[in-house]
Amino acid sequence: MIKQILVASSVFALSVAVTGCASTAKGVRSSVVTQSVPQEALRSDLPDGGVLAVIRYPAIVESDAKDVYHRAYAKRAIGGQSGKGVTNTIETVAVADAAVVKSNYFALSLYKELAAKLPEHAVLLSPHAIKLGPGGELTSEPMTAAEDLPSVVSIDFATYSFPDSKKMMGGVPLTFGDLVTPLVTVRTDHRASVPTQGLLMASRPLLSRAAAEGRETALETIDALQRGDFDPVVPELDFVSYITNDTPQDVSVQSLATRSDKNAAMVLPVEKVRIPASEMRLLEGASDGTVDPLDDVYTDALSRRIVALINGLDADKAIMMGRAASISDFDPSLAALTFVGSDEDDYAARVAYAERLLDAQRKYLSVQSLRIFDGVHNGELGAQVRDMISAEHDVLEKRRKLARQQNAATIMGIASVAGGIAMGGSAGGTDCRRSRTQAEYNACVRRQQMSGMASSGMVSAGMFAIQEAMAKKRLSQQVGTNFLNSIVPALEQQTTVTVDLLDSNETITAIRYEDLQAKLQDLYSQRQRALDTVATQCAYLEPGGQKRGTWLGVCENGLANGSGAGVLEVGDEVMEYYGYAKNGLADGPGLMIRHAKIGSISYEGSFINGRPDGTVRVSQSGREDKTRNFVSGVDSGASSQEAASPFDGLTGGAGK
Amino acid sequence: MLRASLIISACLAWPALGFAQDAATTDELYGLAEARPVAAQNQDRCIAQMAEFPTDDPTARYQFFQLVSDTAYGATDQTRALFDHYGQPAVEPGTPVLSVIEDIANPVLRQAAPEIIVSSMNYLIDFAATCDVYITGQTDSLIAFDPELKNPEFNTVIAEDALFLRQILSESLSRLGADGDAVWANPARQYSRSLVAQRDAVEFAAFETDIAELETLFMDDLDGRLARSNDVINSEMDREVLGDAIQVSDDMTKAAMERARQERLYRFLRIFGGGR
Numbered sequence: 001m002i003k004q005i006l007v008a009s010s011v012f013a014l015s016v017a018v019t020g021c022a023s024t025a026k027g028v029r030s031s032v033v034t035q036s037v038p039q040e041a042l043r044s045d046l047p048d049g050g051v052l053a054v055i056r057y058p059a060i061v062e063s064d065a066k067d068v069y070h071r072a073y074a075k076r077a078i079g080g081q082s083g084k085g086v087t088n089t090i091e092t093v094a095v096a097d098a099a100v101v102k103s104n105y106f107a108l109s110l111y112k113e114l115a116a117k118l119p120e121h122a123v124l125l126s127p128h129a130i131k132l133g134p135g136g137e138l139t140s141e142p143m144t145a146a147e148d149l150p151s152v153v154s155i156d157f158a159t160y161s162f163p164d165s166k167k168m169m170g171g172v173p174l175t176f177g178d179l180v181t182p183l184v185t186v187r188t189d190h191r192a193s194v195p196t197q198g199l200l201m202a203s204r205p206l207l208s209r210a211a212a213e214g215r216e217t218a219l220e221t222i223d224a225l226q227r228g229d230f231d232p233v234v235p236e237l238d239f240v241s242y243i244t245n246d247t248p249q250d251v252s253v254q255s256l257a258t259r260s261d262k263n264a265a266m267v268l269p270v271e272k273v274r275i276p277a278s279e280m281r282l283l284e285g286a287s288d289g290t291v292d293p294l295d296d297v298y299t300d301a302l303s304r305r306i307v308a309l310i311n312g313l314d315a316d317k318a319i320m321m322g323r324a325a326s327i328s329d330f331d332p333s334l335a336a337l338t339f340v341g342s343d344e345d346d347y348a349a350r351v352a353y354a355e356r357l358l359d360a361q362r363k364y365l366s367v368q369s370l371r372i373f374d375g376v377h378n379g380e381l382g383a384q385v386r387d388m389i390s391a392e393h394d395v396l397e398k399r400r401k402l403a404r405q406q407n408a409a410t411i412m413g414i415a416s417v418a419g420g421i422a423m424g425g426s427a428g429g430t431d432c433r434r435s436r437t438q439a440e441y442n443a444c445v446r447r448q449q450m451s452g453m454a455s456s457g458m459v460s461a462g463m464f465a466i467q468e469a470m471a472k473k474r475l476s477q478q479v480g481t482n483f484l485n486s487i488v489p490a491l492e493q494q495t496t497v498t499v500d501l502l503d504s505n506e507t508i509t510a511i512r513y514e515d516l517q518a519k520l521q522d523l524y525s526q527r528q529r530a531l532d533t534v535a536t537q538c539a540y541l542e543p544g545g546q547k548r549g550t551w552l553g554v555c556e557n558g559l560a561n562g563s564g565a566g567v568l569e570v571g572d573e574v575m576e577y578y579g580y581a582k583n584g585l586a587d588g589p590g591l592m593i594r595h596a597k598i599g600s601i602s603y604e605g606s607f608i609n610g611r612p613d614g615t616v617r618v619s620q621s622g623r624e625d626k627t628r629n630f631v632s633g634v635d636s637g638a639s640s641q642e643a644a645s646p647f648d649g650l651t652g653g654a655g656k
Numbered sequence: 657m658l659r660a661s662l663i664i665s666a667c668l669a670w671p672a673l674g675f676a677q678d679a680a681t682t683d684e685l686y687g688l689a690e691a692r693p694v695a696a697q698n699q700d701r702c703i704a705q706m707a708e709f710p711t712d713d714p715t716a717r718y719q720f721f722q723l724v725s726d727t728a729y730g731a732t733d734q735t736r737a738l739f740d741h742y743g744q745p746a747v748e749p750g751t752p753v754l755s756v757i758e759d760i761a762n763p764v765l766r767q768a769a770p771e772i773i774v775s776s777m778n779y780l781i782d783f784a785a786t787c788d789v790y791i792t793g794q795t796d797s798l799i800a801f802d803p804e805l806k807n808p809e810f811n812t813v814i815a816e817d818a819l820f821l822r823q824i825l826s827e828s829l830s831r832l833g834a835d836g837d838a839v840w841a842n843p844a845r846q847y848s849r850s851l852v853a854q855r856d857a858v859e860f861a862a863f864e865t866d867i868a869e870l871e872t873l874f875m876d877d878l879d880g881r882l883a884r885s886n887d888v889i890n891s892e893m894d895r896e897v898l899g900d901a902i903q904v905s906d907d908m909t910k911a912a913m914e915r916a917r918q919e920r921l922y923r924f925l926r927i928f929g930g931g932r
Contacts, residue, residue: 379893391905471923497893505885508878
């Protein structure tokens with residue numbers, strides 16, 4: 001008996017190994033993003049001189065970068081190991097190209113949802129071109145000027161499919177038909193979230209690269225400050241950073257469901273979100289972009305989460321460097337004063353002009369984003385993508401049906417073969433020689449012959465079923481391969497149209513934008529009077545040390561003296577400071593950020609002679625913010641008082 | 657008579673204006689939130705003082721009422737006391753406001769008799785405070801008659817004229833030694849500083865108008881261009897390519913299904929027929 005069970009289980013194992021139990025690529029009907037969604041409205045106004053959100057996404061791959069992109073995409077698979085030889089197959093290329101086309105389309109769903117929840121002109125689109133960098137490495141660059149304006153948060157959005165199409169029906173990530181696998185990163189400027197270096201939320205695979213990108217961006221902006229300029233650093237897309245396998249960086253994390261004040265980035269799992277059948281039916285009959293299959297199942301909830309993240313940030317801190325960078329383009333003597341502001345009349349008058357100028361630029365870029373949305377989502381390209389999604393859905397449904405048939409055949413095969421063996425074994429186990437009469441012996445032999453025939457028939461049926469299951473699996477893969485192979489020309493055309501759409505937007509906008517900027521600059525120059533106190537560049541000092549850093553702000557006798565920003569390198573640490581200074585040293589209300597190898601820590605409160613002194617709010621990774629009392633830079637225990645901030649009281653004025 | 661060049665220039669500028677934005681109120685323009693003057697108590701006096709205002713041209717009439725209102729705007733008890741002190745002798749009650757404005761704009765009087773300028777301004781401010789209800793009623797009626805009077809650029813020009821008159825007052829106080837007077841120096845300086853803020857506000861309003869014009873021009877132009885560009889690209893897009901690709905895929909799948917069906921039959925016969 002045991003022998004028979006062992007034989008049957010071996011057959012079962014063999015059958016499963018040969019045919020596999022096919023997945024029907026179900027996806028999740030309810031993303032974790034849609035669970036316990038914060039329902040809060042935006043609590044702040046649109047910040048002066050900036051926007052609330054910019055959505056970055058891969059829009060095109062430049063022709064000379066295609067091969068490198070396809071190889072990188074195949075090599076750095078998310079959700080499993082891609083098989084051998086998938087690097088440059090026509091199917092892998094189709095999957096990699098489709099990822100860009102779909103990212104283009106679905107990013108607009110997020111734009112639509114976020115724009116509906118935020119004030120007018122508060123959200124910009126920033127399509128990126130994936131291209132080769134100066135050293136031949138893969139990178140991405142924005143195609144428009146959207147990222148020239150400071151934004152409270154930036155969101156990287158992409159949709160993803162596993163590069164090996166043979167594994168499409170398994171558990172791997174997929175964006176095909178009614179399945180969408182979004183990859184998302186939400187970040188702010190590192191000054192508004194020092195412990196996570198600006199990272200607020202990220203899909204798990206992108207987490208460590210996004211954290212590294214945040215740190216690199218922070219250090220690059222500090223380098224720029226040391227050189228005396230405010231050049232904004234626009235990081236490449238996190239998706240590109242992931243597939244090029246850039247150096248990762250650790251960051252404290254917490255799950256989406258966690259409600260804590262701990263300084264940690266939120267992690268999004270990689271999910272195959274399934275669009276409901278009702279939405280797919282609407283999509284198939286849609287003649288324009290009014291049907292958005294992703295909003296109810298994902299982007300509405302994600303945008304609500306983003307609004308909640310914005311509510312939790314200090315918008316002024318988030319955009320202060322970007323705003324100074326924008327202002328420095330047309331008024332360098334004002335730029336560094338804007339970090340903490342001033343209560344002087346001449347400053348207030350001048351900054352009002354500068355902010356109005358940035359407001360004009362914001363409106364202009366917002367119109368551009370609206371037109372990109374209109375061109376892609378409501379235009380022919382959107383219609384084609386919707387057609388493609390419908391066609392993919394048909395393919396996926398065929399494959400699901402085949403998978404179910406494959407599974408049924410597998411089960412039947414296992415049952416039949418096992419049953420046949422068991423029956424045969426059971427009959428064969430009877431010893432007819434033990435019969436007591438000839439009649440008994442004859443009957444026994446007849447029974448054995450009949451049983452042998454039945455078991456042989458069941459084994460044959462089982463073998464047929466197993467072969468049938470294998471054939472269904474091959475056929476299913478063939479259906480997918482057929483589609484991906486034949487869809488390549490359409491993908492190429494869609495990519496071309498995307499380039500045309502975005503390129504024309506870029507060309508028209510770039511020329512007109514420069515023209516607008518020049519005219520705004522003229523208008524600004526004509527109207528300005530002198531500032532009593534201007535920002536310049538001078539020395540910023542380490543307390544008690546010999547190190548000299550750079551101060552951009554109010555100076556006196558070659559030393560920091562008034563409001564501004566200072567940067568300094570001390571050993572392995574890089575330090576930045578925003579607030580008030582006296583005789584080259586931090587003095588007065590300020591925000592000091594230390595970037596050490598282990599992470600970044602911020603101190604916001606009172607400073608005397610370059611050191612924290614008085615009540616100071618300390619923020620570090622993985623912990624809640626603490627208010628401490630400092631004496632000459634030494635922590636002397638908890639404080640019940642509120643720490644001063646250089647940003648909320650215009651304390652002292654720029655010139656003091 | 658009414659020959660103040662600043663006022664004429666405003667009148668000349670008017671027909672060229674064509675924007676339909678809401679006018680900034682005086683409060684908005686100056687960014688001040690002080691209390692408006694108290695309502696008039698003496699109806700006959702107000703009507704008499706307004707009698708010589710232009711009646712044939714709604715634009716000119718609006719301009720005068722608004723000018724009076726802007727000139728008197730934000731006067732505090734402290735500044736009124738300052739004007740009472742330096743504006744002697746006071747203007748005779750019942751003098752038409754129009755002739756008072758002419759006196760303020762008169763360059764000879766400005767040089768020779770700054771105390772008359774102060775007393776004239778004091779009279780104007782008193783008129784604006786006493787007759788505020790009537791002045792506001794007049795400007796509201798005129799705007800109802802011709803909504804174009806709310807034009808921000810036009811109102812900015814009036815505000816600039818008012819600022820010019822206030823500047824004359826500030827200079828006259830200075831000439832009369834208010835700056836160095838221990839009792840009156842503080843309110844005189846405050847009045848002087850308020851002029852800087854008001855000038856900034858008026859200039860910013862003008863900048864705002866210019867930039868709004870530029871913005872409208874560029875955004876409309878951009879929107880039109882992008883819309884046309886999208887239309888051209890859409891019209892050139894060949895949707896048949898995708899349809900063909902899907903058809904090819906379907907055909908290949910159907911062929912594969914048929915092959916699979918035949919293989920199934922063959923397999924069935926082979927397995928159940930003992931491999932023959």
